[in-house]
Amino acid sequence: MRSAPSAVLEGGHADLVSSFESFVQRELVPLAAEVTETSAPPPADLRSYVRKRSAALGFYAGEYPEEWGGAGMPLTAVVLLHQAANRDGCPLAPYALGGADGPSPLLRHGTPDQIRHYLVPLVRGELTRCFALTEPRAGSDAFQLTSVATRTAAGWTLNGHKTFVSNADQADIAIVVTATDLGAGPTAGASAFVVEMDRPGLRIGQRYTGMSGEPLFELLLDGVHVPPDAVIGGEDGVGAAAALAMDSLSWGRLIVAGQCNGIAEHALRLAVEHARDRTAFGRRIGGFQHIQEHLVTSHAEVECAKLLTLASAQLVDGGADALENAALAKLTATQVAVRVVDRALQVHGASGWVRGHPLEFLYRHVRMTTIIEGTSEVQKVIVAKAMGLE
C-alpha cells in the first residue's frame, strides 16, 4: 500500500525506485519461477547471477562510491530500494541489493590494496563475504571476545570460535573480529581482519538452519595465519574495530528498517486483498470491524514506521550519525513488521498458515529482524541513554 505521507519523503528517489521495480518485474520475477522451495535460500548460482546483473545496472551495493564500482547513492535511496525489494514478494529481489553477503562497510576503511582486492569485487557482486563477530559468549555484548589474534614475525595468528555467521558456506572472504590486545579491554583491543576462506586452520563447524531456512554457521579458527596487511585499515586499524564500526551502525539499522517496511507493506496488501474477497456470514470479511481493526491499525503503524525510517535516513544523509533515531526506526519498523505479518496471517485464517503461502513464509522470515543488527532491547538501551535514563 502506498500512501501520501511517506511519498513526500520518497519523492526525490521515485525514478530510481521505479526503475528497480521494472528490473525486478522484467528480469527477476521470470527467473524466480525456478525457485520453488521457500524454506531454503535460492540456489547459489542464481544468487550470483542476480548480484552481478543488478551490479551492472547500478542497484547492487549502490551506496558505495562510483570509483569503487557503486553508484554513490544516499542512504535514503538505499533504504527505499530495500523497501521495494521486499514489497512485492519476489524471492530474488532482496538478493539484488547487498546484504549479509555483500560488501562490508568496514572495508570502506580499508587500505588502498584492501579496497582494490576485496571491496571493488564485492561491490561488483563478483565476491561474497561473511562477517564473524558473534561468539558463544559474546552476542549483544559483542566485544567480550575470547577469539584472539597474536602478532607474529610473519603477520598474525588467529584462534577462536565464532558462531551464527551468515553466508559462511558461500563466502570468498570472512571479515573476522577478534581481540588483539586483551590488556587494553575488550572494545579497545578488537581488530577486524580480512581472511580468505581457504586459509588453513579456518573451517566451518556446525550448520544451524534458521526459522525461514536461511542457514547460519560456526566458524572455527585454529591457528589461522594471515599476513600483516590483513588488518582492515592496516596498522591504524589495530585495536580500532569498534571505532570503525560506529559510522555504519545507523546505515545497517535503517536498511533493516527499510526491509521491514517492505515486508509489512507486502503482508498488508495480501491481507487487504483477502479481506475484500473472502466472505463469511454472507458478507465480505473486510466489512467486519474486527478485521478492519487489524488492517487499519496495521496501515497506520506501517506509515509511521516508514516516516520514521525515511526521516532518520535523511538525517544521516545530512551528515548526522543519527544513532538514536536509527535505533528508534529499527525498533519501530521491526516490531511493526512482526505485528503486521501476524495480523495479516490472522485475517487469512487457515489459508495463510499453510506451508507454501507467502504469509506462512513471512511469519517465519520476519522474526529474525528484532534480533539482527542489535536486538530490540539493545535499541531501547540506546534510546534510553539518549533520554538521559542511564
Ligand SMILES: Cc1cc2nc3c(=O)[nH]c(=O)nc-3n(C[C@H](O)[C@H](O)[C@H](O)COP(=O)(O)OP(=O)(O)OC[C@H]3O[C@@H](n4cnc5c(N)ncnc54)[C@H](O)[C@@H]3O)c2cc1C
Ligand atoms: C538471522 C541471523 C543472522 C545473524 N548473522 C550474523 C552474522 O553474520 N555474523 C555475526 O557475527 N552474528 C550474526 N548473528 C548473531 C547476532 O548478531 C546475535 O544474535 C545478536 O547480536 C544477539 O546476540 P545473542 O543472540 O547472543 O543474544 P544475547 O545477547 O544473549 O541476548 C539475549 C537477550 O538478552 C537481551 N539483552 C542483552 N543485553 C541486554 C541489555 N543490555 N539490556 C536489555 N536486554 C539485553 C537481548 O536483547 C535478548 O533479548 C545473526 C543472528 C541471526 C538471528
